[in-house]
Amino acid sequence: MPSLSDHFEFDSICEVPDSHAWPSLHDYPSADPLGPDSVPIIDLRGSCSDTMKFIKHACERWGVFMVTGHGVPGDILNQLESETCRLFSLPTKQKLKAARPPDGVSGYGLARISSFFSKLMWYEGFTISGSPLDHARKLWPHDYSKFCETIEGYNKEMKKLAERVMNLVLLSLGLNEDDLGWAGPVGDLLKVSGVLQLNSYPACPDPDRAMGLAAHTDSGFLTILHQTNTSGLQILRAQDQHGPARWVTVPPVPGALVINVGDLSHILSNGRFQSVLHRAVVNRIHHRYSMAYICGPPAHTKVSPLRTFSGRPVYRAVTWAEYLGLKGKLFNQALASIRVTDETWEDHNNASVITCV
Numbered sequence: 444m445p446s447l448s449d450h451f452e453f454d455s456i457c458e459v460p461d462s463h464a465w466p467s468l469h470d471y472p473s474a475d476p477l478g479p480d481s482v483p484i485i486d487l488r489g490s491c492s493d494t495m496k497f498i499k500h501a502c503e504r505w506g507v508f509m510v511t512g513h514g515v516p517g518d519i520l521n522q523l524e525s526e527t528c529r530l531f532s533l534p535t536k537q538k539l540k541a542a543r544p545p546d547g548v549s550g551y552g553l554a555r556i557s558s559f560f561s562k563l564m565w566y567e568g569f570t571i572s573g574s575p576l577d578h579a580r581k582l583w584p585h586d587y588s589k590f591c592e593t594i595e596g597y598n599k600e601m602k603k604l605a606e607r608v609m610n611l612v613l614l615s616l617g618l619n620e621d622d623l624g625w626a627g628p629v630g631d632l633l634k635v636s637g638v639l640q641l642n643s644y645p646a647c648p649d650p651d652r653a654m655g656l657a658a659h660t661d662s663g664f665l666t667i668l669h670q671t672n673t674s675g676l677q678i679l680r681a682q683d684q685h686g687p688a689r690w691v692t693v694p695p696v697p698g699a700l701v702i703n704v705g706d707l708s709h710i711l712s713n714g715r716f717q718s719v720l721h722r723a724v725v726n727r728i729h730h731r732y733s734m735a736y737i738c739g740p741p742a743h744t745k746v747s748p749l750r751t752f753s754g755r756p757v758y759r760a761v762t763w764a765e766y767l768g769l770k771g772k773l774f775n776q777a778l779a780s781i782r783v784t785d786e787t788w789e790d791h792n793n794a795s796v797i798t799c800v
């Protein structure tokens with residue numbers, strides 16, 4: 444299993460070493476970037492009913508969309524970008540002082556999904572769950588407050604935006620305003636909590652052989668991603684007519700944020716909304732950064748297919764904490780592992796364990 448000791452200073456490398464050389468980056472063809480199929484862009488300043496309709500369409504057909512008019516001030520995005528760059532520019536020795544412990548969530552390290560692959564990724568990450576203070580103190584013993592203030596300010600904006608978009612997602616799934624009242628039965632689905640993931644992809648001498656972040660889905664309800672102006676994010680898009688799936692680039696659009704559907708929204712929508720498989724590729728010239736706010740319900744709230752759907756629930760209820768455990772063990776098979784089959788449906792039904800909210 445790869446570990447941090449296999450890691451090196453990317454800046455000093457002129458050739459992709461065998462440890463980082465991926466055999467097949469071209470498992471699916473890439474879509475023509477100038478083709479007609481491009482990721483939807485939704486302006487959140489539109490009327491609520493239009494916005495809801497566009498979000499529903501994007502979640503069903505794409506699993507990803509971009510938002511403009513989101514209200515997150517540009518200087519908050521710029522500050523996060525510059526603090527992220529400051530963090531990853533520290534010497535490796537310093538960054539390792541804030542290494543993510545083997546059983547922990549927060550800290551600096553390899554891609555968490557590295558253990559499922561034999562090759563390493565052209566990547567470094569820093570995860571922040573809760574207060575950034577302890578880790579920031581280790582990184583900059585005398586100069587940590589700017590980083591902490593930036594992260595706290597950004598998280599506050601993200602939480603606000605995530606709750607707003609989640610509200611629209613739930614309405615688009617057929618819940619009504621009364622259902623969504625804070626004291627209402629599904630109110631917990633709107634009390635989102637989030638984890639901030641800072642991603643760094645150094646420039647790479649041979650981008651066709653290296654992988655930035657391997658294909659995965661995110662586990663939460665939604666991920667709100669801010670990317671710098673170097674492209675790299677790709678989503679796997681099934682073709683309408685039986686052709687092969689294609690990697691579609693989600694280009695950086697100044698001021699827009701990318702929102703992708705995570706596994707918990709896939710469950711909530713009983714499979715109508717697609718948690719989208721995505722990856723990040725690297726660039727020969729530019730160092731790329733991205734910052735992902737992965738939001739979900741409070742760790743112990745049960746998520747199950749909403750009762751607005753007729754027919755049987757396709758997934759059993761899980762908490763985010765339980766689902767993250769499954770994801771850590773089964774990676775891209777986690778969703779399939781909680782599918783209700785004919786047999787388990789009988790068992791669950793007899794025991795009345797399925798709780799559609």
Ligand SMILES: C=C1C[C@]23C[C@@]1(O)CC[C@H]2[C@@]12CCC[C@@](C)(C(=O)O1)[C@H]2[C@@H]3C(=O)O
Pocket residue numbers: 548554555556570638640659660661662663737767770
């Ligand atoms: C809450 C979480 C979601 C995440 C695993 C984590 O515990 C913290 C990091 C998250 C992240 C970010 C990069 C992609 C991803 C698949 C990963 O390896 O770590 C996600 C995880 C996820 O959504 O499952």
Ligand SMILES: O=C(O)CCC(=O)C(=O)O
Pocket residue numbers: 640642656661666668670675676677721722723732733735
């Ligand atoms: O860097 C990117 O564009 C993707 C990052 C990502 O998928 C993640 O943080 O979950």
Ligand SMILES: [Fe+2]
Pocket residue numbers: 659660661666721735
């Ligand atoms: Fe992701």
